[in-house]
Amino acid sequence: MEPVTKPDPAPDELDYYAPPRGESGPSGPGRDVEADVVPFDLGCIVAATWSVFKRRLWPSVGIAWTAYILVLAFGQVQSLVTGRLSPADRPTYYFVYFAFFFGGSVFSTWISLGQNLAFLAIARGEEAPNDRLFQGWPFVLTSLLAGLVLVGLMAGVALIVLAPAALLAEVAGRSILPVVLGGVVAMVAIAYVALRTWQFAYFIVDRNLGVMDSLRASWWATGRGPGTVLLLYLTVFAANLAGLLCFVVGLIFSIPFTTLLLAVGYLSLTGQPLRPLEAGPDSPAE
Template identity: 25%
Template structure:
C-alpha cells in the first residue's frame, strides 16, 4: 500500500493511506483548495482538489457545499507550505525533474557568499551558540568519562563502564538536536525566511527519524566502502541530503534517504566537486590566521541547503527573488 503525505496550514503530515486521506477530505478536515497532497512518484505537491485518485470516492464536505460562488476548489493554491517549497515574488517554485539540470557549483558558492554577508548579523550568534553548546556537551562528556574511568584510563587501557552508555547517548542526542536545528536555520536563510537562535532547539520532534536514517545511512556507506571504496563514496553523496529532507519535509528515515537519492540524480560528480570546493574554502579560512573561518564556515554551511534547493527547484532557487 502506497503512503500519502498531506500538508495542512503549511505543516506536513503523514504518512497515511489513501482511504484515510479520502476520509479527511470527506469530513471537511482538509481544504481542497489550499491543502496539498503528495505520494512517491508525483513530481510536485498538488492541491488535493487536483488529485483525481483522491477525489474518486471523496464526497465534498458540507463546508464546501455552503461556500460562496467565488470559491473554486480546483483553483491553484494561494499559499504553499513554508517547509515544502521555496517562495519567490511570483508564487512558488515547482520542483524540476530530478537530474534534468546540472548543479551549478560556482553559482551556489557565489550565492552562499552573498547570503552570508547579508545575514551575518544573525548567522554569527547562531553559530556562536551552536559552537558553545557543542563544546560544553563535549567537555561535560569528557569530564564525566574521566571521573568514571579515571583509574583504568591511567593504565593506558581501553576503558569501558556501563555509566558511559547513557552519557554518550545524551551527548549524541544533543548533537542531533543541534545539527537538525542548524539545518533548519540554514534552510530558512536560503529560503528567504527568518532565522533565529531558537531554531537550534526547534527540531526535537524529528530526532527519531534522523537517528534511524543516520543508522541506515552509515551502514550503507560502510558496506560500500568495503566494496572497493568507490561505492561507499557514491552512496554517501547520493544520500547526503537525508537530514535536510527530514527537517524540510518531515519525511521518515527511508523516505528521506530515497528522496535524497532521487533529487541527486545525474549530479554525483557535481556534488563531489562541491565537497572539494567546500574543503578549499575552509582551508582558505584556516590560512587567513583562522579568523577567516568565522566567514568560511557559514559559507560552507549554507552551501548544503543551497545545493538542496537547487536540486529541487533548479537555477531559480538561487535568484534574489526566490530566497528573499
C-alpha cells in the same frame, strides 16, 4: 513519493524534487515563478550563497557558532566527567561512558537539525531564524535511525566489495594486491553512496520524511548531478581549509558560509526559491 525520473508529469501533479515549471520558459510569463530558484550549478549556488551571506552575515555567524560551541561544551563536560572516573570501577565507568556517548549523539543531532532548520530559514529570507536552532527535537529519532541505516548500507557495500577481494587474495597465494584494490574500490563506492544520500537530514526537517523515504529522496534528488554534489563538498572543504590557514580567524566566517552553502545547495537541488528579504542588485532574482 514520486521519483525524480517520472516522465512528463501532469501540470497539477507535485514533484517536489524538480524545479517549478513556467508556462512559457525562462523568458516568458513563467519567469516570475522561477525568479529566485538557483540553478543546480556550483557557480550559481556559490554566488547565491554569497549574496544571502552578505545580507544576513551576523545571524549566520551567530547561529553557526552557537551550535558549534554548544556541541563543543557538551564534549568538554563529557571529558571532565569521564576523566574523573576510576577505570577500576568498571560498571560505573562503562555506564557513564556509554550514557555520555548516547547522550552526545542525541544532543549533537538535535543541534545539527536545528542548525539546518535555521540556515534554511536564512536562505529563504525568513524572519527570526535563530528561533529554529532548538526546534529540531521532533526529528532526532528519525535522523538517528536514518544515520544507522546509512552506516549499515555503507558497511554492506564494503562487505560486498571486500569479500571477493579477500577470496581472490587467498586464491592468489595470499597476495596483498587484491585486498588493496578491493579497499580502493570499497572506499570509492562508500564515498559515492555518501554523496548520493547527503541530503537526507534536510529532507527530514524540511519535508518531514521518514527514515527510508528521506534516504530514498536524497538518492533520487542527487541523481540530477552527482558531479555537482561532489564539487559542492570539495568547495566546503576548500573554504574551511582556507579559513583555517588564515590564522584560524577565517573560520569565524568560513564555517557559517559553508553551512549556508549546503542549505542553498539543498534548495537549489529541490527547486525551491530563496525568496530573499530584500531584492537588490546582488539578489539571486537579478
